[in-house]
Amino acid sequence: MDIARIDAAAARLAGHARRTPLLSSPFLDEIAGRRVLVKAECLQHTGSFxxxxxxxxxxxxxxxxxxxxxxxxxxxxxxxxxxxxxxxxxxxxxxxxxxxxxxxxxxxxxxxxxxxxxxxxxxxxxxxxxxxxxxxxxxxxVKPFDEPEVIAGQASCGLEIAEQAAEAGVSQADVLVCCGGGGLTSGIALALEARAPGMRVRPAEPEGFDDAARSLASGKIERNVRLSGNICDAIITPQPGNLTFPIMKRLCGPGLAVSEDEALRAMALAFRHLKIVAEPGGAVALAAALFRGADIEGDAVICTVSGGNVDPAIFARALETL
CATH class of the missing domain: 3.40.50.1100 (Rossmann fold)
Known part of the structure; x- marks a missing residue:
């Protein structure tokens, strides 16, 4: 996988995918204790990256x-x-x-x-x-993550992050990515390696389903014991992909894990302060940015809100945390 394939995918996506915004709020900055930039992929076609x-x-x-x-x-x-x-x-x-x-x-x-x-x-x-x-x-x-052209397509999000972060004056930051099988995480990492080498990608996952974080820590692919029983359904996968993990192992920093309650709070805060709707699995990176500040380096953090396809009952639970 190289930047030429990623650029080719981005060219095919031009005029079809949305260039989603990089959002911010001083209220979120205050909670996180640093500048927070949010890549709103929940505004992509079909509500996710x-x-x-x-x-x-x-x-x-x-x-x-x-x-x-x-x-x-x-x-x-x-x-x-x-x-x-x-x-x-x-x-x-x-x-x-x-x-x-x-x-x-x-x-x-x-x-x-x-x-x-x-x-x-x-x-x-x-x-x-x-x-x-x-x-x-x-x-x-068409596999969900362990497919070169899928990874190249997800990497187009990383190309946009590189451009938008530069426009915002940010050249160094941890980039927190909601991670299931690792397609988005590895794709963004490859794009940033080429276009914004000062950025470090880190996967964000739900507690108890942090196979990517455990795999990065051990240096080999680790499986989740359970495959259900968490509201972050969008990113519950058995294990990282055979294609995605080597990329993450080479390029990513340590993983971060958040609780269901923290994901729900992040959903509510995104709605209140950014006016966007996030689903639980799409909110874990923002939750990590807001509630795992001691584990993040630098004056700024970038995070993906990777999806917004949430059932009303779950969204109502999130809003109750406000």
Whole structure:
């Protein structure tokens, strides 16, 4: 993976993905004890950064391959990103989703024209199910993170961060990224290595599901014991990817983990002070910026709000923390 592939993905995304804003608030700065810059990927198409990788992967396919149809597995954000990218390319999409995925994400995926196939994430292997369906139907699998063109697409977010941070006068900072399998984390790290080498990427995760942080600490891929039971569903994955982890190991600083309550508080503060809606998994990096200040270096911190696809009941819980 090199910057040329990332630049090519960004060129294909031009005019299709949004250049999301880098937001700030003096109230958040006060809470964090330093300058906080928030990359609002919750304002991306389909409400998360996942559209970037989906469009990058599907647009890179030869037309005859793409025409066979797309298959993907996701708890919701990759699902919707793939569903929209496939729809805009005029090809069908089948999405394998966990049976406990938020209703809003399932409805959003179906609303974009995709066929949804449910599975039990605690007892069924989504990779095996995806392989079976792709072979039976001749569909092309777009993996959620362990795919070079997906990583290149997510890296376009890092190119924007480099440009926007420079515009804001920030050249050195920890960049906290909400991390599941590591597609966004590794992509941003690669982009910043090339365009803003003073930045250090650090994965942010929920407590009890911090496989990326544990993997970075041990130097080898570590698995989560549990695969469900946390409101941060968007970033609950079994383990870091075989492609993404070596990139994170080379480029990332130590991981950070936050509680469910801290994620909910971050959601509420983002709504109050930035006027954006974050889902729990998309708020963990902001939570780390606000509530893990002792573990962060420098006068400024940049964090992603990676998604905003939240069920009303969970969002109501968040607002109750205000």
């Amino acid at each position: 996942k559209f970037r990788g989906a469009w990058s992967a599907i647009s890179a396919m030869p037309p005859e391959t793409r025409a066979r149809g797309i298959i993907a597995f996701s708890s919701g954000n990759h699902a919707q990103g793939v569903a929209l990218a496939a729809k805009l390319h005029g090809v069908p999409a089948v999405i394998i989703m966990p049976s406990d995925a938020p209703a809003a994400k399932v409805a959003g995926t179906r609303g974009l024209g995709a066929e949804v196939v449910p599975y039990d994430r605690a007892s069924e292997d989504r990779d095996a199910l995806g392989e079976k369906l792709s072979q039976e139907r001749g569909l092309v699998l």
